[in-house]
Amino acid sequence: xxxxxxxxxxxxxxxxxxxxxxxxxxxxxxxxxxxxxxxxxxxxxxxxxxxxxxxxxxxxxxxxxxxxxxxxxxxxxxxxxxxxxxxxxxxxxxxxxxxxxxxxxxxxxxxxxxxxxxxxxxxxxxxxxxxxxxxxxxxxxxxxxxxxxxxxxxxxxxxxxxxxxxxxxxxxxxxxxxxxxxxxxxxxxxxxxxxxxxxxxxxxxxxxxxxxxxxxxxxxxxxxxxxxxxxxxxxxxxxxxxxxxxxxxxxxxxxxxxxxxxxxxxxxxxxxxxxxxxxxxxxxxxxxxxxxxxxxxxxxxxxxxxxxxxxxxxxxxxxxxxxxxxxxxxxxxxxxxxxxxxxxxxxxxxxxxxxxxxxxxxxxxxxxxxxxxxxxxxxxxxxxxxxxxxxxxxxxxxxxxxxxxxxxxxxxxxxxxxxxxxxxxxxxxxxxxxxxxxxxxxxxxxxxxxxx
Amino acid sequence: xxxxxxxxxxxxxxxxxxxxxxxxxxxxxxxxxxxxxxxxxxxxxxxxxxxxxxxxxxxxxxxxxxxxxxxxxxxxxxxxxxxxxxxxxxxxxxxxxxxxxxxxxxxxxxxxxxxxxxxxxxxxxxxxxxxxxxxxxxxxxxxxxxxxxxxxxxxxxxxxxxxxxxxxxxxxxxxxxxxxxxxxxxxxxxxxxxxxxxxxxxxxxxxxxxxxxxxxxxxxxxxxxxx
Numbered sequence: 222x223x224x225x226x227x228x229x230x231x232x233x234x235x236x237x238x239x240x241x242x243x244x245x246x247x248x249x250x251x252x253x254x255x256x257x258x259x260x261x262x263x264x265x266x267x268x269x270x271x272x273x274x275x276x277x278x279x280x281x282x283x284x285x286x287x288x289x290x291x292x293x294x295x296x297x298x299x300x301x302x303x304x305x306x307x308x309x310x311x312x313x314x315x316x317x318x319x320x321x322x323x324x325x326x327x328x329x330x331x332x333x334x335x336x337x338x339x340x341x342x343x344x345x346x347x348x349x350x351x352x353x354x355x356x357x358x359x360x361x362x363x364x365x366x367x368x369x370x371x372x373x374x375x376x377x378x379x380x381x382x383x384x385x386x387x388x389x390x391x392x393x394x395x396x397x398x399x400x401x402x403x404x405x406x407x408x409x410x411x412x413x414x415x416x417x418x419x420x421x422x423x424x425x426x427x428x429x430x431x432x433x434x435x436x437x438x439x440x441x442x443x444x445x446x447x448x449x450x451x452x453x454x455x456x457x458x459x460x461x462x463x464x465x466x467x468x469x470x471x472x473x474x475x476x477x478x479x480x481x482x483x484x485x486x487x488x489x490x491x492x493x494x495x496x497x498x499x500x501x502x503x504x505x506x507x508x509x510x511x512x513x514x515x516x517x518x519x520x521x522x523x524x525x526x527x528x529x530x531x532x533x534x535x536x537x538x539x540x541x542x543x544x545x546x547x548x549x550x551x552x553x554x555x556x557x558x559x560x561x562x563x564x565x566x567x568x569x570x571x572x573x574x575x576x577x578x579x580x581x582x583x584x585x586x587x588x589x590x591x592x593x594x595x596x597x598x599x600x601x602x603x604x605x606x607x608x609x610x611x612x613x614x615x616x617x618x619x620x621x622x623x624x625x626x627x628x629x630x631x632x633x634x635x636x637x638x639x640x641x642x643x644x645x646x647x648x649x650x651x652x653x654x655x656x657x658x659x660x661x662x663x664x665x666x667x668x669x670x671x672x673x
Numbered sequence: 674x675x676x677x678x679x680x681x682x683x684x685x686x687x688x689x690x691x692x693x694x695x696x697x698x699x700x701x702x703x704x705x706x707x708x709x710x711x712x713x714x715x716x717x718x719x720x721x722x723x724x725x726x727x728x729x730x731x732x733x734x735x736x737x738x739x740x741x742x743x744x745x746x747x748x749x750x751x752x753x754x755x756x757x758x759x760x761x762x763x764x765x766x767x768x769x770x771x772x773x774x775x776x777x778x779x780x781x782x783x784x785x786x787x788x789x790x791x792x793x794x795x796x797x798x799x800x801x802x803x804x805x806x807x808x809x810x811x812x813x814x815x816x817x818x819x820x821x822x823x824x825x826x827x828x829x830x831x832x833x834x835x836x837x838x839x840x841x842x843x844x845x846x847x848x849x850x851x852x853x854x855x856x857x858x859x860x861x862x863x864x865x866x867x868x869x870x871x872x873x874x875x876x877x878x879x880x881x882x883x884x885x886x887x888x889x890x891x892x893x894x895x896x897x898x899x900x
Contacts, residue, residue, distance in 0.1 A: 498775070498890070503859075506856070538861070538864060539860055539864060541868060542860070542864060569856065572858065573858070573860065576860035640859065640860075
């Protein structure tokens with residue numbers, strides 16, 4: 222059998238009550254023991270005083286009352302000489318008669334228990350009067366002391382359970398009060414779903430513990446909302462991008478079927494449809510690649526990558542594209558730089574950046590791939606062109622998937638709009654940053670930087 | 674030459690069979706793993722084309738079971754999964770090569786040719802097509818006895834076309850085998866286009882007979898035959 226874990230409220234209450242009971246029990250035991258010791262000390266002092274009194278009286282009249290002399294007073298005492306009774310008080314005689322037994326200590330602690338069940342504390346002491354030795358025995362009734370202690374015990378035993386009950390009730394109430402904002406937050410959070418991510422938890426006091434928790438929760442919600450928003454935009458963009466080639470395929474096929482086909486036009490139609498299939502395939506592959514890069518950001522194998530060597534090999538690869546537009550491509554290695562990273566993804570990123578520069582720079586432009594160290598020591602590789610640059614309003618959107626800069630006339634119009642997103646993903650997966658800035662004399666600079 | 678094609682998608686299976694038969698491969702289709710296992714163990718084949726995602730027993734299980742029984746025939750795996758782990762798993766279970774869906778048909782043919790002549794050695798020193806000659810040792814290209822000056826990349830490209838003369842070459846094949854790139858990206862596609870255009874300018878434009886043709890939507894074909 223397994224016990225269901227108790228709620229925090231129940232646990233807090235149990236702790237409150239437990240701790241309070243423990244404290245009360247300790248306190249009560251202490252009070253009882255101290256009171257008992259103090260009462261017994263008083264009793265012993267009384268016995269000593271009795272002996273003093275008896276000694277004074279006997280000293281004043283050693284033989285005044287004869288062998289069975291009676292002395293008045295409430296003190297219970299008996300004086301013996303050589304085992305024979307010399308004096309006793311009336312009270313002694315009375316008590317002896319009342320209980321029908323001889324008063325004498327029955328145990329080591331000097332307590333005589335009468336047959337009627339009343340305890341007397343007995344003390345005996347030697348007494349010298351005029352050179353004669355006597356023995357004095359005094360007794361004190363302890364029922365008063367016992368009664369006091371018994372009353373105390375009764376009061377304690379009755380009040381502790383009452384206090385426990387009260388503390389359970391109070392603790393339960395207090396715990397409920399303290400936890401009620403949490404329950405409120407929980408039920409509010411329960412209501413927030415993917416559809417209502419814009420809702421927030423109320424924060425009464427941002428500086429107390431619950432306020433901090435609500436603030437943190439709200440920040441998490443804000444991040445979630447933003448990523449949901451990106452996902453929605455991405456899904457919308459993706460379906461739009463997929464729809465374009467699908468529409469082309471469909472209309473090409475449908476139109477072709479409306480007229481009789483000879484071999485040449487059938488070939489043309491099918492070829493045109495296959496081109497769209499190719500576009501779709503590449504789009505899907507790139508999206509998959511992006512998704513994979515995002516899900517495996519920390520798992521890329523690392524090797525030494527020589528940035529200067531990468532710059533020249535990528536420039537060689539795309540040089541023909543620049544030549545077609547009569548553009549110059551140059552590699553400028555200011556300092557040699559090596560980083561640890563995964564070379565094929567970085568190469569892809571750089572290729573996309575250089576291709577982008579070629580695409581958006583007019584004919585006869587110049588593209589420069591620079592390698593070096595930033596002032597703060599980071600290793601950088603940057604692609605600079607002397608094209609039109611990017612308008613400030615567009616700069617923060619260029620890395621979004623499917624975003625194409627509205628740069629009419631210069632684009633070859635073939636990009637998927639994913640190149641910069643892929644490049645940024647690759648750079649970040651390798652622990653670097655990809656940033657854009659405008660070149661001083663116009664044009665764009667895309668700068669990848671990596672920790673030294 | 675007999676090929677066993679294991680593919681559960683009926684449309685794909687039919688298209689592939691027609692395509693393979695047009696290339697004069699005798700093709701037998703199995704629609705599920707059990708049928709494939711039965712056919713592979715009872716009839717002789719020269720090549721097994723195996724889809725991994727099958728109803729019932731998966732392609733990998735079939736492959737492992739066949740290899741355990743000493744099945745020697747080369748196996749080309751076709752799959753829609755292309756993560757590195759899937760690839761490694763496929764090759765570990767005894768696949769000889771791996772092709773990710775959707776693939777270009779010319780690419781499939783090229784892989785089949787490579788697998789079935791594996792070990793025979795096709796490294797010719799010279800290639801010839803009509804009046805076009807290519808010498809791999811001297812890296813000289815002549816057409817109509819006139820030497821043509823090619824850049825190193827153009828030479829590699831032409832050598833690849835000569836090696837696959839009469840067969841369609843897809844962009845994927847050029848990306849992987851001539852440019853040694855892992856993924857086909859837009860910049861590389863454009864680079865390929867520019868190189869093809871320049872190569873064509875040098876080997877075809879001055880001459881009456883055109884050898885290098887673009888097959889729209891599929892790839893390129895270096896061949897003597899006119900359309």
